[in-house]
Amino acid sequence: MGPTSEQSGSAIIAKDLAKRYRIYDKPIDRLYDVVLPFKKRFRDFWAVKNVYLDIAKGSTIGIIGVNGAGKSTLLKLLSGISEPTRGEVHVEGRVTSLIELGAGFHPEFSGRENIHLACSILGLSEAEIAEKMEPIIAFSELGDFVDRPVKTYSSGMYVRLGFSVATCVDPDILLIDEALSVGDEHFKGKCLRRLNEFSEAGGTTIFVSHDLGSVRSMCSHVVLMDDGEVVEQGAPDAVADEYLKRVRARADDPMQMRSRAENEYPAWGSGELFLEDVQVLGEEGQPGRMFQTGEDVTIRLCYRAVADTEDPVFGVGIYRSDGTYVNGSNHLWRDQPIEFGAIRAGETGEVDMCLGRLPLLAGQYYLSTFVYDHSKPAPTAIDHREHVQTFEVVDARVQQHGLLTLPSTWRVRRTAGADAETTEWTSER
């Protein structure tokens, strides 16, 4: 790996790769530009620049970077879908890209017919298609659905079919763009096994993601992109640390937090009191958008009363980005409740929900806040807001998967034979 490796052992070599997009203010300017190319009517935007890569055969490479860093553009250049403005790409072997699973499927046709067409787009001959058809259908687990129109498929089935086609055609190089969100856990596992088999058989994989966990577990070499350039590459751990540093610097930028579109999600309530701000505070008490598993985290609700109200109760709901309800609580339904009593107009204050060591694992999360009037038998909304704040959890230290860390220890007891002593091991957290 690295720019020094032999040319013969390379799957992809990119030299001084750059891609410029021209931004036109008016669509018709694009046409004028073709007919009368004398005047400049566009602004240049370099999505990718100065990229040198030498990717060895059989390696698994991860490309990481924040949104808009040029990862997907780079992938398109490597796959040959779009042409570089400058520089060149050499590719050895057949490339299949999982940039979009099931691109070009026709909804009216059956799965089988779509497999046929997708394979011919990928350049397979009639005989090869006939040979691959059954393995593809088997892998996709579509069963009888394969003879029904694709429009009747669930989105999971659609993606499964797309993945099966893309990986069953014996590519030499596989380009994957965040495509592994392929339905249920069972199929996801199957896909990962398929990708592992692929790289064990000598295939080259390039994997674009901002999911650090999967990049770290799958890749031997990671390339970090920022603002169109490769800023760091090397061993996964080192590059991942650099990535986190950059992402935190960007995410915690207060300008960025304020610029979030307000009120695109439902909110309701009688309005005697409202939340001026909802913050998620990290270890040093700084509001932020990105936290690590295990970090001391506090959710702060800042309120202002505009009219008198009785017994308001503040609650917070924590959700994962897919809508999973992780936790909901308030300060009243506790062993030692806090009761507000009456609040006069003009009062302001802060309500903190201290999470302690954050048990959430890597992922995107969002908060909903609930201020309810509990003076009546059935609580009524004073200020109910869905999706008020989002934050991301990255996890650089905890090697666990799923939603939450659990304070577990592992114990192993082994006995070598009937008479032997039993030895016991216990793992630390």
Added chain:
Amino acid sequence: MVKILRSLVRHRRLVRSFVVRDLKARYVGSTMGFFWSVIFPIVNLFVFMFVFQFLLRARFGDQMGPKEVAFYMLAGILIWAAFAETLTRATNCLVENANLIQKVVFPSEILPLNLGLSSLVNMLIGLPIVVAGTWVVMENPLGVQFLAIPVLLAVQLLFTVGLGYLLATLNALWRDTYHLVGVGVQVWMFATPIFYPPFLVEQAKIAKSDNPDDGFYTFGWLLDINPMHWLVESWRRVLLFGQWPEPAMLLRFTLVAVLAFAAGSLFFQRQKRVFPDLL
């Protein structure tokens, strides 16, 4: 142009898959299936017969009775429909298949050809009606002249696909093209003798002013600059009257077709690299 032709030959299997898919897609899920390829032109025929023959009483000359006129129109409609359909669909083909062009390494140059072939096949389904009809009602049915049909198909395809390349590229650069083509095709259809015989155009004149001495505007030149007239006329001679196409007319059309294809494919080829970024 050579580059595009070579690429088309290289991807011929893919072209076939796409044409088959397109033909199936036309009627997938409909009960009557390919029957619609026949019904559509016939309904069209009755509409235009009614308007032009009975309401407007267009003169078709002495040797053509109503039955002859029907087949005369039908032949024109079928050919025009194939041409117009390819043109409008080809204009939008890059936009419609943006998914493929942006996400897969895909030879976009096959798209206009697919549409052209698909329309021609569709047209061939309707043509036997015309031929059968001429055997029944016309005096000079199709004989050995059917040998001209492949030639006509080839030049028609060349012309249509050439324009298709041009318009598809324009539309990728400037989306208003699609709407413009919709209007343009309509105007072009009525400027082509399909529902009326060409001699009406030659005879038509409008006085330049109230004073007859000022002379007249005439419209014969419309036929002299309209390649589709040459094509439709050549088809009719073969299908309806059992004659060979007029060599001069066919030659002119072939020349224009080659030119259209050369210009269209050149333009397409030169802009092709930006398609993935444009759509």
